[in-house]
Amino acid sequence: MAITAAMVKELREITGAGMMDCKKALNETNGDMEAAVEFLRKNGQAKAEKKAGRVAAEGLVKAVIKDDKIAAIVEVNSETDFVAKNEEFQTFVADVANQALNTSSTDTDTFLGEAWLADTTKTVKEVLTEKIAVIGENLNIRRFDKIEAKNGCIASYIHGGGRIGVIIEADTDMINDDIKAALTNVAMQVAALSPKYVSRDEVSAEYMEHEKEILKAQAKNENPDKKDDIIDKMIVGRLNKELKEVCLLDQVYVKDGDLTVAKYIAQVAKETGAKLSLKRFIRYETGEGIAKKEENFAEEVAKQMGH
Template identity: 75%
Template sequence: MAITAAMVKELREMTGAGMMDCKKALNETNGDMEAAVEFLRKNGQAKAEKKAGRIAAEGLCKVIVKEDKTAAVVEVNSETDFVAKNEEFQNFVTAVAEQAINSEAKDMDAFLAENWNADASKTVKEALVEKIAVIGENLTIRRFEKVVAENGCVVSYTHGGGRIGVIVEADTDVVNDAIKEALTNVAMQVAALAPKYVSQADVSEEYKEHEKSILLEQAKNENPDKPEGIIEKMIIGRLNKELKEICLLEQAYVKAEDGKQSVGKYLEQVAKENGANLTVKKFVRFETGEGIEKKEEDFAAEVAKQMGM
């Protein structure tokens, strides 16, 4: 039977499933609309698509490290914190992280199109759709990043049971327990203070100029009577203070006993004690729900609406 656009449109309106999923369902069932609806339900698409509009801002970050050389971090979101604590969801997030550490994908589209490691008969996206149908909430694989250390090692740190996941990559000619412990301490620093850059060398001149212009306006508003030369010195000081806060190696090391040692100085000390050339090359920090606008629910209003009050 020839499948028409009108038939696909009708099935889409009935189920909320995607256009291509509807077309496939109709082809599989030879145009039988009821059988096509059942096909979509069995495969999870109808249920998943209806939930796709819901905001998934909870969930977990998961980090996996392989042989101190390769690491991957993923963020998988759910609608509620309750599901994020569910064992089935947690196992799925682990499987997604294992997929990521073995993946060669460069973006999310390529990642979702890969064969699912746990069952090569389906794609990552199809595995996700199935899990949505089982769990009954909108789930999203939001992001992933894979880090491979060419000249050193990688370490990881997970905070808050998966709320934050961190990878730190270092170039080092010595990889021992002391070096890995120091880098893990640095990963904890990244989790706690969320730096934006490794060092000032990574900060673009455009960023500095942009921040300088903001600080200049602030200083002028606060000190309208001060000469321009004095204001210029003030904003240089403020900019340097801000850069110390956002650059990892210049941050005050949180575990330092005197509170004065920088992260950079701490690593220099560890490197000297272990006869190593040690440099932090990169870090990755994922925080669950970061940047997602969460919908604030008024439960009483929602109940009243449903009751027609």
């Protein structure tokens, strides 16, 4: 069968693959469009496997909220910041976030095996593989979380074009623009100061004991002549100071240094006449915890030239 330019164009629009790849796929499958798509997907998978060894530590965090009640946050990684700014990649991340908003999966493996909402003939993993082939970098859907507010509402904040993302849930008997604006302000606080807990109630006894041990060792090193009872009093003060940094409600509110976050929430509740309390937050930072490959460009060039 004669392969026309129109057929190549159509296949390219369907798959996003290169012109020569599309032409080859059509030749191999005797012009059968569906078989050609399948051929490219298989070819794309081979490319994806080849790229799977590369470290994907850049990328984007995206959050979506439905009806102020259901929210999802995802992190999708790429190898370079350049691709993270690519419109096709950004659209894909938005689609992944929408998938997460509608998923019943609680782990990434199950999520990757789900039918893709925009085309249920493919799985999420298959669409990811196609994107790797088209974009030309190793990509990774690293993680997602979904929360539902049964007795309140959810707000989100994305910082640095997708570098950091936060979703935050509050229990409240009133949902209006003032409440949502306040929660967005608190989400910004979480993005900026990265607390570990909402309140001291969430801090485990193990964490407290571990920190006390560290602080005691520090205090003894700094003050070798001081008695244990004096050291113990010093530790109480230092532990309180640390808890003010790791507990959101204890933190100094970034937009008003005279308030803690707890006092800010109480102020908003009083002004709006609402019952308002922070329940939980999820904070993602792109690439956190991923060991990035150190590239030596000069060495790489020398290697390529056989030196």
